[in-house]
Amino acid sequence: MTSEITLFVNPTAGRGRGARAARPAAAALRDAGFSVRTVLGDDPQDALARARTAVEEGTGALIAVGGDGMANLALQAVVGTGTPFGLVAAGTGNDFARALGMPLREPAAAGRMIADALKCGRVRDIDLGRVGDRWFGAVLASGFDSRVNDRGNRMRMPLGRFKYDLAMVAELAAFKPLPYRITLDGGEVREIEATLVAVGNGPSYGGGMRICPGADLTDGLLDITVVGECSRATLLRVFPKVYRGTHIDHPAITVLRAATVELSAEEVTGYADGEPVGPLPLTARCVPGALRVVGP
Template sequence: MTSSSKRIVVAINPHASFGRGREVGPAVVTTLRALGHDVTSLIEPDFLQLLEAAREAVRTKPDALVVVGGDGMVNLGVLALEGSRVPLGLVPSGTGNDMARGLGIPVGDTEAAIAHLVAALDRPPRVIDAGSIGFDLLDVPADSVEVGRGGRGRSRFACILSAGFDALVNERANRMTRPRGRSRYTIALLIELATLRPIDYTLTLDGVVHHEKALLVAVANNLSFGGGMKVAPDAQLDDGLFDVVLVRPLGRLAFLRIYPRVFAGTHVTDPRVVVHRAAAVRVEADGVVAYADGERIAPLPVDISMDAGGLRVVA
């Protein structure tokens, strides 16, 4: 090891055993070792075992935890690093890769992403926000969540928590194996569009209660989800506030007209799209499951709080 070498833990997506993504993890490990860094590679058969291994590794206080994969792996890193000052590095190789987009990390070019990581390792980490989630344990498998104070489930996220039509699309897209990439979300959206209906929500934003009928609710720390859909184009990763985006009831044709604008972020100029800003958010509705960073969290209600400056990133 040289004087500039670092001790780095690399956690590799356990499901990246096929397609282009399977070569990315080994390439990251090989490159970092060739540069003289002391690298520990974590490969486990499933998400929960990899999360526990990452937490154990973080307790040894490495110079960075690098995750290789998509936004689900970012979520693993955010969970593993709770309460730690160890920074999170990312080499995107997943389907959505929205956290990488928000951080300015190259997407779709493994060599460029690794070069970005290597260069950023020599700089002080960037400090950004994270979100904390509390929820009831009813209807949530006990072995898939952590239990916090008062016996409630708890989790964290870095990108966006979704609870509505967007979550239904996410749930369907995650069950699909083809096609790869952003088109999978588009197909899932079109399928769910056939049963489009508004949902009755109760939202509590920094203590103020709002009753809303809406198709979509997104609590955003990052600007995009679903592979580049800029649902919250003005969201900032380090401003201490969530952008809470609501899409009020629309017919199917109107929804189809506004949908393409999400990729440019121009949908927010439509009067039926409402954006609030808050640091504490409670979302309540019947029959809706919340997703965060593309991972299934729990049925509503959920309580979301801002952990300002709660995450350091290598970017």
């Protein structure tokens, strides 16, 4: 493995935390004897093109520095190449970093962990989800949570997670369950009124909400959490349990598992790792061993 590795940096992640996190992470990697090249970009498309070029030129590893959006962008460059992927969490949610067991907002510690793993050859292959030509590591969200994302993305103020808290309150006041058609592995079909349907390659989204608590990055399956028809009062009572993953015991919630799932509902956008991937219907597939990761 070459000693040159690439830091793929989002300087605006976490209101500037991405740029600040890159420095101690790079220092830790250099202290371990690695040559570090930094890739930025004028916009996401330019950054992705530069990351792909680094991978094609044989970089020893592609290390994303930022939040879930940056991690998701990096996946598009490295998936299927065999180039090790690492993650220095510096965003707001950091759910993929949680799934990988990486330190959160401790860039120097993450850099040291990645350096040690690269030197020891501590890499492993994990599954990814795929929707069309878009890869995701954590969760494909749809329904109530994607409507919250839609509303939050339209809001200019306030900044940060509080914007989405306000969007959730506003959406909750008007939201009604939606008729879904869920097709599992091309065969079993379920038609249900659902508040939300989340498809998890990893267990959490939204900054630690364990919506798919049993999701395993290496089992070749997607976990599908279906929150059925329920009142606003019930939703508010169940919501705090999502952070512990104990919400799945509620009778309104069903957990399914499949290698492929098609979701169909009217006027619903799917969000993968917090990034919009398009309106339903969408088909998500689990691709076993799609990504080589370096870390704990």
